[in-house]
Amino acid sequence: MALLEVDDLVVQFYTDDGVVRAVDGISYEIxxxxxxxxxGESGAGKSVASLALLRLLRSPGEIVRGEIRFDGRDLRExxxxxxxxxxxxxxxxxxxxxxxxxxxxxxxxxxxxxAIRAHExxxxxxxxxxxxxxxxxxxxxxxxxxxxxxxxxxxxxMQQRAVIAMxxxxxxxxxxxxxxxxxxxVTVQAGILELLADLARESETAIQLVTHDLGVVAxxxxxxxxxxxxxxxxxxxxxxxxxxxKHPYTAGLLASIPRLGDDRPxxxxxxxxMPSLVDPPTGCxxxxxxxxxxxxxxxxxxxxxxxxxxxxxxxxxxxxxxxACLEYTGDLVGGLDYEVRVRDESEDVADDPCRExxxxxxxxxxx
Amino acid sequence: MSLGRYVLTxxxxxxxxxxxxxxxxxxxxxxxxxDPIDALVGFRSVSPATEASIRAExxxxxxxxxxxxxxxxxxxxxxxxxxxxTGRNVMATVGRRLPATxxxxxxxxxxxxxxxxxxxxxxxxxxxxxxxxxxxxxALAGIATPNFWLGLVLLLLFGVRLGWVRVIPPDAxxxxxxxxxxxxxxxxxxxxxxxAFVTRLLRSSMLAELDATYVRTARAKGLRERTVILKHVxxxxxxxxxxxxxxxxxxxxxxxxxxxRIFSWPGMGxxxxxxxxxxxxxxxxxxxxxxxxxxxxxxxxxxxxYAVLDPxxxx
Numbered sequence: 270m271a272l273l274e275v276d277d278l279v280v281q282f283y284t285d286d287g288v289v290r291a292v293d294g295i296s297y298e299i300x301x302x303x304x305x306x307x308x309g310e311s312g313a314g315k316s317v318a319s320l321a322l323l324r325l326l327r328s329p330g331e332i333v334r335g336e337i338r339f340d341g342r343d344l345r346e347x348x349x350x351x352x353x354x355x356x357x358x359x360x361x362x363x364x365x366x367x368x369x370x371x372x373x374x375x376x377x378x379x380x381x382x383x384a385i386r387a388h389e390x391x392x393x394x395x396x397x398x399x400x401x402x403x404x405x406x407x408x409x410x411x412x413x414x415x416x417x418x419x420x421x422x423x424x425x426x427m428q429q430r431a432v433i434a435m436x437x438x439x440x441x442x443x444x445x446x447x448x449x450x451x452x453x454x455v456t457v458q459a460g461i462l463e464l465l466a467d468l469a470r471e472s473e474t475a476i477q478l479v480t481h482d483l484g485v486v487a488x489x490x491x492x493x494x495x496x497x498x499x500x501x502x503x504x505x506x507x508x509x510x511x512x513x514x515k516h517p518y519t520a521g522l523l524a525s526i527p528r529l530g531d532d533r534p535x536x537x538x539x540x541x542x543m544p545s546l547v548d549p550p551t552g553c554x555x556x557x558x559x560x561x562x563x564x565x566x567x568x569x570x571x572x573x574x575x576x577x578x579x580x581x582x583x584x585x586x587x588x589x590x591x592x593a594c595l596e597y598t599g600d601l602v603g604g605l606d607y608e609v610r611v612r613d614e615s616e617d618v619a620d621d622p623c624r625e626x627x628x629x630x631x632x633x634x635x636x
Numbered sequence: 637m638s639l640g641r642y643v644l645t646x647x648x649x650x651x652x653x654x655x656x657x658x659x660x661x662x663x664x665x666x667x668x669x670x671d672p673i674d675a676l677v678g679f680r681s682v683s684p685a686t687e688a689s690i691r692a693e694x695x696x697x698x699x700x701x702x703x704x705x706x707x708x709x710x711x712x713x714x715x716x717x718x719x720x721x722t723g724r725n726v727m728a729t730v731g732r733r734l735p736a737t738x739x740x741x742x743x744x745x746x747x748x749x750x751x752x753x754x755x756x757x758x759x760x761x762x763x764x765x766x767x768x769x770x771x772x773x774x775a776l777a778g779i780a781t782p783n784f785w786l787g788l789v790l791l792l793l794f795g796v797r798l799g800w801v802r803v804i805p806p807d808a809x810x811x812x813x814x815x816x817x818x819x820x821x822x823x824x825x826x827x828x829x830x831x832a833f834v835t836r837l838l839r840s841s842m843l844a845e846l847d848a849t850y851v852r853t854a855r856a857k858g859l860r861e862r863t864v865i866l867k868h869v870x871x872x873x874x875x876x877x878x879x880x881x882x883x884x885x886x887x888x889x890x891x892x893x894x895x896x897r898i899f900s901w902p903g904m905g906x907x908x909x910x911x912x913x914x915x916x917x918x919x920x921x922x923x924x925x926x927x928x929x930x931x932x933x934x935x936x937x938x939x940x941x942y943a944v945l946d947p948x949x950x951x
Contacts, residue, residue, distance in 0.1 A: 320852075325852055353858045353859075355858070356856055356857065357856060361856070361857075362853075366849060369848065369849035370852075371850055371853070372853075372854065372868050373850070373946065373947075375871075383857065383859065387858050387860075419948070421947075435853075
């Protein structure tokens with residue numbers, strides 16, 4: 270039994286424009302101690318999926334279907350008190366934008382100590398000492414003095430470190446990091462990534478890392494889930510994903526990573542934008558943006574299958590490479606015509622599929 | 637900056653404001669038409685010699701800035717002289733009335749917070765629910781009801797019909813049980829609109845804070861919802877309320893003029909109205925000055941409370 274098992278999770282938002290299915294039937298698992306990346310563009314439903322795990326969604330968002338089992342317990346069945354026990358204690362979260370995640374009117378130290386006091390029978394003094402230890406552990410110099418600083422007296426990187434310290438305060442089994450480095454300077458990002466990498470390596474803590482940054486994924490993750498328009502379209506161990514992306518969306522994402530020494534006149538992008546989830550495209554949700562789309566793609570929504578054999582994902586082990594594309598069920602006539610070139614030993618590169626493909630083969634053209 | 641230094645800075649800034657208040661109070665007398673001599677002699681015609689001696693006695697023959705400084709010297713030790721109308725010592729008169737007004741205003745202010753804060757919290761936490769709707773209707777009614785009407789109706793109902801409270805103040809010291817009981821109706825009359833105002837203000841500022849990311853962090857830490865609301869949200873949401881309640885003190889003193897009349901309350905409001913009608917300038921001057929000073933001090937207090945609540949203000 271994995272530490273976290275998410276099964277067919279559906280999250281909806283009720284908006285004036287209609288019902289938005291931000292998360293549409295995703296299933297995945299995270300084993301104890303492993304780091305799993307959840308990747309996709311803005312609006313793919315990554316953050317919503319993470320908030321749903323702790324049932325932190327606020328109206329008008331609602332989990333309408335699915336199971337979230339943590340250590341065998343279904344979190345959807347938990348009472349408010351049981352949930353409070355879990356939050357911050359067994360499952361902790363690190364949010365993006367640490368500046369906003371900290372309460373401006375309490376000291377950083379107090380906000381960490383408070384998390385400890387909420388879950389463990391400690392005296393104020395013990396909580397304070399442990400908070401100082403945590404600040405030291407995440408690399409805050411002069412932690413004792415910094416304990417009494419207010420968030421605005423911390424730099425952005427230090428704020429994010431403090432938020433991580435807060436999340437680690439009760440030794441969670443699972444840490445959910447939602448875009449932990451977004452909005453930070455590149456050099457500061459590197460520091461935070463290093464901190465998270467140390468955590469992932471040294472502690473028993475499993476990490477779910479939500480990001481749109483494939484570089485971060487390459488750096489930290491054991492396995493990767495690629496999310497598109499509320500669905501998981503590819504799942505693979507991290508090396509397989511970078512060397513051998515199976516889904517055209519993943520290939521597009523990889524191609525759009527800017528590289529040093531790149532001689533292309535423009536940055537590659539995945540053309541188009543994430544579709545509206547009020548009225549998602551028929552068939553495969555990626556087909557309007559996919560350079561390899563055929564008529565069948567507009568009609569049939571591919572399910573997640575083993576990329577090698579095309580057999581259903583339910584039977585696959587956690588390290589099997591899965592993708593949701595008609596290619597792998599043998600329903601694509603033209604096939605996926607992109608190749609992956611590895612430029613040097615450290616860089617894994619997928620060519621821009623949108624440039625490789627000739628225009629007449631786009632969806633809607635007759636063959 | 638430490639809190640102590642911040643407070644000292646605010647006090648230092650308040651001093652020129654207070655001086656400004658004295659300049660305004662002093663000069664408005666001189667902006668009025670007519671010569672103070674006429675008022676002093678009771679609008680009779682007097683010989684030039686007598687007039688000159690009166691001018692000398694009241695320093696009216698000196699240049700105006702010197703008159704101001706002489707006046708300021710007296711004002712600093714709360715010496716306002718005698719009323720030319722009643723012949724009584726101005727400070728003694730005002731000194732009796734000011735505590736009554738401050739007591740009534742303070743009580744109304746406390747009532748506004750005691751009702752407005754819990755109602756605002758409940759309305760925000762259960763927004764859209766029946767408690768929120770009920771508080772909305774009650775607040776609307778509270779703001780829309782004119783205080784003179786509310787005062788008269790309360791007095792008619794509880795004083796005249798039911799006879800539970802006196803219609804005029806008892807002959808008792810301000811800090812006595814009988815007086816406290818009498819103060820109930822004027823306090824409600826004066827405080828209702830403010831309570832309604834605080835309710836709405838706190839509700840909207842809490843609603844804005846409830847969406848903040850730090851609230852989600854607090855919940856994700858596993859804190860009790862009660863702690864999340866009362867510790868994290870309320871302290872942030874309270875800042876606009878503190879600002880407005882400081883300003884409301886002025887509003888409460890305004891309102892007191894009407895309410896004091898209805899309840900025969902021996903306060904500054906009634907004294908000022910009477911003095912204006914009688915052109916009792918020294919009393920008006922003393923009253924306006926003391927009210928001005930009270931408001932400056934109240935705002936100083938607000939600034940300090942603000943900085944205690946939100947450490948970012950100190951910078």
